[in-house]
Amino acid sequence: MSAPIVVDGLSRSGGRRVTINGQIAGFAHDDRDLVEFLRRAGLDDAWDLLDDPHWIEWRGRRAHRYEVA
Known part of the structure; x- marks a missing residue:
């Protein structure tokens, strides 16, 4: 099963x-x-979920990276 949130x-x-x-x-x-x-989306504890792979799947780049390489 995949995470419900995909970045x-x-x-x-x-x-x-x-x-x-x-x-x-x-x-x-x-x-x-x-x-x-x-x-x-109703997730008030969002900061606690950012590094939880059960909640968030980070694709294509490392987690927390938003800038152009």
Whole structure:
């Protein structure tokens, strides 16, 4: 079973697409953006979930990296 939250690799336009339960929540440009998407989805403990692989799958880049290499 995959994690309910997926953070894709860096997009050409900047940011990383965030999908929650198969629905696009938006593009995060830093962890604060990601936490806000999770908070809006009802996850008030979002900061605690960022490094939990049961909740979040980071794809294409290392976790917490949003800048162009």
